[in-house]
Amino acid sequence: MSDPLTALEAVAEAVGADMLVTDEAERDFVGQDIFSVGRRPAGIFRPRDIDSLSRGIAAAAAAKLTIAPRGGGMSYTSGLLPAEEGALVVDVSAMNRILSVDEADMTVTVEAGCTWAKLYEKLHPMGLRPPVWGTLSGLIANVGGGMSQNGVFWGAARGPIVSSALSFDVVLADGSVIRTGNRGMRSFGPDVTGLFAGDCGAFGIKAHITLPLIREAKAFAYGSYAFQDAEAFITATSEIARAGLATEVFGFDPFLQAQRMKRESLAKDAKALVGVMKSQGGFWKGLKEGAKIVAAGRSFLDDAGFSIHTICEGRSQASADADLEAINAIVQAAGGRPVENTIPKVMRANPFPNVNSMVGPQGERWVPTHGVLRHSKALPTLNAIVALYEKHRAEMERFDIGAGYLFLTMGTTNFLIEPVFFWPDQLEQVHERAVEPGHFAKLTRFPANPEARALVDRLRAGLMEIFGEMEAGHFQIGRSYPLKARSDPGAWNILEAVKHTVDPDHRMNPGSIGL
Incomplete structure (x- = not known):
């Protein structure tokens, strides 16, 4: 079907009209991430469980709708934005149950829309947690989004978020459901779970995630x-x-x-x-x-x-x-x-505080860009970034663009450098909905500032070049980080073959991670 409205009717017939949202303001909202405003989708599908998710995706596939999977919406790399007009955003936020906590076998299984904060609130009184247990935005960011985008903070000594996954139940582009791993063991043979980890939804929509548990420290x-x-x-x-x-x-x-x-x-x-x-x-x-x-x-x-x-x-x-x-x-x-x-x-x-820091202290726009480096590359990378900023110092001062860094280590092998920018610019719905209302009301409301944003774009492009020269890796690849250019050609061919197998019509988040 080429008509999005007719296609949406087919999805509504399959799952019930109450799971489909066509409100204009809601469609505008899900067409945004923290940094970018993208295309407005035709509608939003909010499944309540894996069965309705499967039925809805099957109906969308038959209607030839492009799918844009959405987690908590805390990304900044356009990976959750619809790739084209008339797409269907799949918002898993209503699938937020903790399905099981197995203290004997030390696993927990959650629906994809369960936030890291909700999981923490359930497990912490039991003295349990996953080895890697979320990002600072975990009040809003959910487990499914974390497994799709990857990331790091709590438990970083044990690696990135996706390293904790034992298995996924994934809904593919035709609505079929597969299970990776076997819930208790991730790599029973080749690591299929790993193929769907960090895919930004390009291979399918994770519905259930099983994680290992460890006991909280004393x-x-x-x-x-x-x-x-x-x-x-x-x-x-x-x-x-x-x-x-x-x-x-x-x-x-x-x-x-x-x-x-x-x-x-x-x-x-x-x-x-x-x-x-x-x-x-x-x-x-x-x-x-x-x-x-x-x-x-x-x-x-x-x-x-x-x-x-x-x-x-x-x-x-x-x-x-x-x-x-x-x-x-x-x-x-x-x-x-x-x-x-x-x-x-x-x-x-207070591991999952409010996300007021997604804007500057006075209401400035904020965006990070990061690279995951070997330790030996950290200082040369920082020096190269400082040189980039020196080169553009006059312009940055003219547009009141502030720049800082977050640093973080991951395991024993990696050093993350995350340059961040603050600049006066217009805030969007995504900011207003995420920031605490009382705090948002106190912020300065700056007008749109396209010149400053254009400079931020150029600076981020310069950072990408530096990270590329330093052989950095990235999380939240989305449509911003050049995965194909940084991949071995043979390895990239395998990813393309997987994409063709699980999504032959390229309707599942097309363009994300370069596929």
Whole structure:
């Protein structure tokens, strides 16, 4: 069928009209991600379970509708945007159940729309969690989106998000359902689960995800450190990762530290303090830790250049403290100094906060670009990025474009550098719906600023070139990161063959990841 309205009627007949949304404002909303406004879809399909998802996709295939899978919508690389007019967005947010928690076999199975925060709230009182347990946007970002886009933060010492998957139930482009793995073992033969991990929905829509479980640590130790010199900062960060001393190792440059400190008031810190006190396992210990946070205020990083923040976990407090002491020795040898550890304490106590940071402190637009590097490439990459910014300094100052960095290590092998931009520009529906209403009401509403955005686009293109020269990898590939150009030709041919097998008509998120 070529007429989208007739095609939508066929989908509605298959699943029921209540699962199909054609409201204009809703269609505009799902045609956006954090950075881009794309094409308005013909409609939105919101299945409630795997059966309705399968029926709806089968009907869409028969009607020759292009499919745009959507997770939580927290991406910035156009991977969730409809590739053409008249597409059908498949929004799995209503499929948000936790289907089973198996404490004997240490697995959990969820529907794709379950958020990382909801999963945490279920498992944390049980003393359980997946080894890699979400991104900072996990209040909105869901497990299915994480498995499609990949990403990293909580549990980064164990790798990226997709490394935790044991198996998927996937609905293919014709509506058929396949299961990868066998729920308890991912690689029973060739790793089919891995083919669907990080595919941005190009191969199918993940409906059910099974993850392994581990027991929560019994003890924690937190460290924060300041460095004036980028080389010393990177040297220490890499060595902490190589030594495997912390479950999370992340850092900021001076600009991003300043942005973070401007975001929240001390009243917010006091609210976060409740979570810190609860997480300490005892009233008096929690009270002591909370008092430290209040006493530290927001000035403890004022004179820092770069900062590292670490979270050590242990079976006992002695083991966690021993790992932190080893980190202290690494920092001291590199020329850093310890500072008050407020940031990792508050973040770990409240792992999935509001997503107000998707805009700047005054309401500026925000977008990141990242590269996952070998440790030996981290400092040359940072130096090349600094040179790029120096080259465009006058233009960046003219358009009031601020630039900072998030740094994070992944496992013992990888160093992530995530440059971010802030600039005055118009906000969209995606921002208004995600940011807390009270916070959004206080923000400055800047007019559209196409010249500044064009410069941000050019700077991001420059970053892509640098990351390519440094042989970086990426998450959230979408339609922004050049997967084909960075792939071995033979390996790329295999991906194209998989695409042809599971989606011969190329109707499942066409163009995503370059397929």
